[in-house]
Amino acid sequence: MSGTDAFGRDLADFVRRVGELRAARALPPEERRDALDTALFELQHVAETLWPQYERLAARAPAGRPAERQESQLLKAVFxxxxxxxxxxxxxxxxxxxxxxxxxxxxxxxxxxxxxxxxxxxxxxxxxxxxxxxxxxxxxxxxxxxxxxxxxxxxxxxxxxxxxxxxxxxxxxxxxxxxxxxxxxVEARGAAVPAGGVPGGHAEVLAAGAGADDRAGAGGAGAGDLAGATARASALDVVDAVATALLRRPPGDATGALEAVARVLHGRFADWVLADLTPAGAAHAADRPAPGPRRVAALGPSGEDALAGELAAQEPARCPLVAEVARSASAALQVRLEDPLALGTDAAGTAVLVRAGVGSLLCLPVLDGGGGPQDGPRTPRVLGVLTLLRVDARRAFSMAEARAADVAARHTGIAMVRPG
Known part of the structure; x- marks a missing residue:
């Protein structure tokens, strides 16, 4: 192990020195000569020292490695x-x-x-x-x-x-x-599942697990292609519906455009839709509201009017995930929730995501389209944030759906800054 440890230390030192050489690229051209000489020296060190050490360690590897690999592959297959x-x-x-x-x-x-x-x-x-x-x-x-x-x-x-x-x-x-x-x-002390027995209701999972292998080997690819094509078509329908709703809105009304998109996404794409307007977006609103983030739409399933009312009155700044997306201008996709408090709590202190029974979420920044060729190097501004939630009983958001929603959010941002 001493030879292996020494080789590891030498390799780590080499990697560190290479990192320092990368930083030398920022030096003026007249000062790069020494860095070039150092790089040649490091290459010689690899060829004459590190590589021979590696060959010696490889030659001392214990015999029987093919058998060990076969055993490892067998254990992985069993798992x-x-x-x-x-x-x-x-x-x-x-x-x-x-x-x-x-x-x-x-x-x-x-x-x-x-x-x-x-x-x-x-x-x-x-x-x-x-x-x-x-x-x-x-x-x-x-x-x-x-x-x-x-x-x-x-x-x-x-x-x-x-x-x-x-x-x-x-x-x-x-x-x-x-x-x-x-x-x-089983709560009773001493009760247990009989040895060798399969717990009741487990046959469905076993059949599903075995069926996954069968489908992969016989016709599974075709079924997957069909499902993927259907999902892509559905995502395109959502983008088309959003674009249609935006074209029907008069220019110069950022709030109306954001509300219209929220109504399109509600139900067909997400069970819950929250739309928040940032100070940058409020500057383009027709009613010129007071500056500051505010919620313009909170749409939920039927029968959830009480929670929808609380969410409509909620301050976006009290939602950690919304605040982070607005700050970073980066979307957040959670196929399975990682933080129940990501959207804050209701009046009773219960996590909003838990009360709504949310299974997956997608939080998107609505950008003004800055950074394009016509805008120069200006970074895009966040005009708003769209938060889409699906309940447990519904299929989680896929990457294709997240991409479609991102396109819809980008179209929304462009429509929000159209001059009236």
Missing amino acids: QRLPLPVALVDGDTAVRRMNQAATVLTGVPAGYATGRPLAALLAPGDRVAFRSQVAAAARGEGGRSLSVRVRPRSEEPVRVTLVALPLPGEPVPAVLVVFQPGADV
């Missing part, structure tokens, strides 16, 4: 084909691996989930307990089991078993999370 939903997380619940059955259960692709907290895929009321139990398992306090609700199936309790899993070369063990969908929540 992916395991009929129970299984995930590997760290002590903070960040996902490291997730098998196919787990993606079916959560409705989230493994690639998207990797690196994100698994707790975010649970109902808000279960996240704190889940994080606490995972941290305890990672500290070596023993395996444990608890009942949680996985979104969007929040009404169905799922039994979760947590087991610490030491990994070679890592000081802190990972935690293996095993879901048992459909398992009854």
